[in-house]
Amino acid sequence: MLPEVLDRASDSMIEMGDAELLERMLAGDETAFTALYRARHAAVYRFALQMTGSVVIAEDVTQEVFIALIEHGRRFDPARGTLASFLYGIARNMVRRRMEKDREVEAIGEFAAEDDVLGDLTRQETIGQVRRAVLSLPGMYREAVVLCDLQDLSYDEAAVALDCPVGTVRSRLNRGRAMLARKLRCGAIAGGVL
Amino acid sequence: MRGDRRGCVVKAEQDIIAALRALAGADSAVEASPELEARVRQAFRARQARRKWNRAATWMLAAAAVLIAVLLIRQPHPRPAVVARDPAPAAVADESTTIPVHIAAPVKQRHARSRPPREIVTEFFPLIDAPPPMDRGEVFRVSVTAAAMRTVGLPVAEDRLSDRVQADVLVSEEGLATAIRFVKQE
Numbered sequence: 001m002l003p004e005v006l007d008r009a010s011d012s013m014i015e016m017g018d019a020e021l022l023e024r025m026l027a028g029d030e031t032a033f034t035a036l037y038r039a040r041h042a043a044v045y046r047f048a049l050q051m052t053g054s055v056v057i058a059e060d061v062t063q064e065v066f067i068a069l070i071e072h073g074r075r076f077d078p079a080r081g082t083l084a085s086f087l088y089g090i091a092r093n094m095v096r097r098r099m100e101k102d103r104e105v106e107a108i109g110e111f112a113a114e115d116d117v118l119g120d121l122t123r124q125e126t127i128g129q130v131r132r133a134v135l136s137l138p139g140m141y142r143e144a145v146v147l148c149d150l151q152d153l154s155y156d157e158a159a160v161a162l163d164c165p166v167g168t169v170r171s172r173l174n175r176g177r178a179m180l181a182r183k184l185r186c187g188a189i190a191g192g193v194l
Numbered sequence: 195m196r197g198d199r200r201g202c203v204v205k206a207e208q209d210i211i212a213a214l215r216a217l218a219g220a221d222s223a224v225e226a227s228p229e230l231e232a233r234v235r236q237a238f239r240a241r242q243a244r245r246k247w248n249r250a251a252t253w254m255l256a257a258a259a260v261l262i263a264v265l266l267i268r269q270p271h272p273r274p275a276v277v278a279r280d281p282a283p284a285a286v287a288d289e290s291t292t293i294p295v296h297i298a299a300p301v302k303q304r305h306a307r308s309r310p311p312r313e314i315v316t317e318f319f320p321l322i323d324a325p326p327p328m329d330r331g332e333v334f335r336v337s338v339t340a341a342a343m344r345t346v347g348l349p350v351a352e353d354r355l356s357d358r359v360q361a362d363v364l365v366s367e368e369g370l371a372t373a374i375r376f377v378k379q380e
Contacts, residue, residue: 025238028245033238034231042225049224050217062226066234070241130217149214150221181206184213 018083026073037066040084043151044091050146051095053135057102061094068094081160088153088161092143099139133183141176148173312380318364318373319346331366335377343376 016035024032044065049058068090076086134145147158148169155173159166340350340357364373 028242030235030238030242034235037231037234041231045226046221046224050221059226059230063230063234063237067237070234070238124220127217127220130213134214134217145214149211150218152218177207177210180213181210184210185206 019078022073022076022083025070033070036069040087041066043084044087047088047091047146047151048095050131050134050150051092051142052099053131057095057098061091061098064094065090082157085153085157085160088147088151088157089163092161096139130180130184133180136183137176137179141172141179144169144172145176145180149177314378314380315362316348316376318362318375320373321346321371327366331364331372333362333364336361336363342374346374348376 016032018036018039021032021036021039025036041062045058045062048061049055052058052061065087069087076083080086134142134150137145143162144158147153147161148155153161155166155169158169162169337358338361339355340359341355342361343350343359344355360377360379362375362377363371364375366372
């Protein structure tokens with residue numbers, strides 16, 4: 001009975017802003033925490049999944065991000081950026097730590113497209129090839145591509161999450177896209193451009 | 195020629211953005227398992243319980259600290275041993291019930307709160323035949339039975355003989371206990 005009441009209350013709270021939900025959560029309101037989790041967890045999960053390609057790691061990272069929010073939510077400063085950027089920043093650190101720990105996740109190695117995948121984006125396997133190409137990017141370029149192109153963050157938000165200037169985000173994104181273009185053109189990959 | 199190349203670059207960038215959009219679209223419905231929500235909610239509850247306990251423990255500690263402070267303020271502080279530099283030898287000539295006493299001079303303290311209790315001490319009673327030089331030696335604060343007071347001729351009721359009393363023993367430079375005085379703290 002109680003979980004259902006909590007669920008309904010959490011759903012009704014999703015309309016509230018992040019700042020208000022966070023304030024209530026820090027005051028001990030579980031329904032506010034649940035609402036915040038429901039509103040933000042999918043993006044954090046997708047970011048971790050797109051960064052690592054591992055469902056297990058993505059779940060672990062998402063859990064750790066929200067536990068970090070419970071423990072250190074007071075460190076969030078709205079003057080520095082949005083709560084989403086704050087959560088991405090935590091997730092990024094968790095992903096990095098996890099990848100340093102599990103080197104094999106990083107060792108996806110060179111990706112070579114089988115066909116010219118850019119010419120055919122409808123097939124499921126093609127999307128799989130794009131995913132693998134993203135995963136094969138070096139970490140700093142992958143972060144920029146995942147945040148800006150896959151998570152649709154603005155340059156400013158990505159800069160807060162990555163803790164770097166906006167110009168750095170732009171240059172990493174351009175470089176990441178260029179790498180992807182070469183990886184996904186089979187001729188270029190065969191020629192060993194990257 | 196250059197225009198063609200630039201056109202190719204733009205086309206490649208548009209293609210890659212389209213490819214990434216396709217990937218983002220394919221992932222748009224992906225989310226963590228429902229079990230994860232249950233786990234983080236559980237973690238939240240555990241954290242709240244810990245916080246409540248910490249808050250209660252802090253209050254209890256604060257209350258205990260206040261109580262201890264109050265007790266310490268009310269309780270008389272033991273006074274450190276006074277080094278005897280009494281030049282006057284003890285006079286036990288008159289073994290009457292009047293005990294020669296003098297009040298130890300109050301020592302200046304920095305804070306009124308930490309002022310030690312006042313002490314009333316008897317004169318020094320010699321423990322050896324020859325009167326000892328009272329201006330030399332060291333004084334040690336000891337706890338003895340009240341029966342020791344009788345040995346120097348002070349009156350003690352029978353039922354109080356085993357009570358503990360404090361005394362200052364004067365020890366000569368040779369290491370001999372040469373005199374004793376008894377201390378009462380107010």
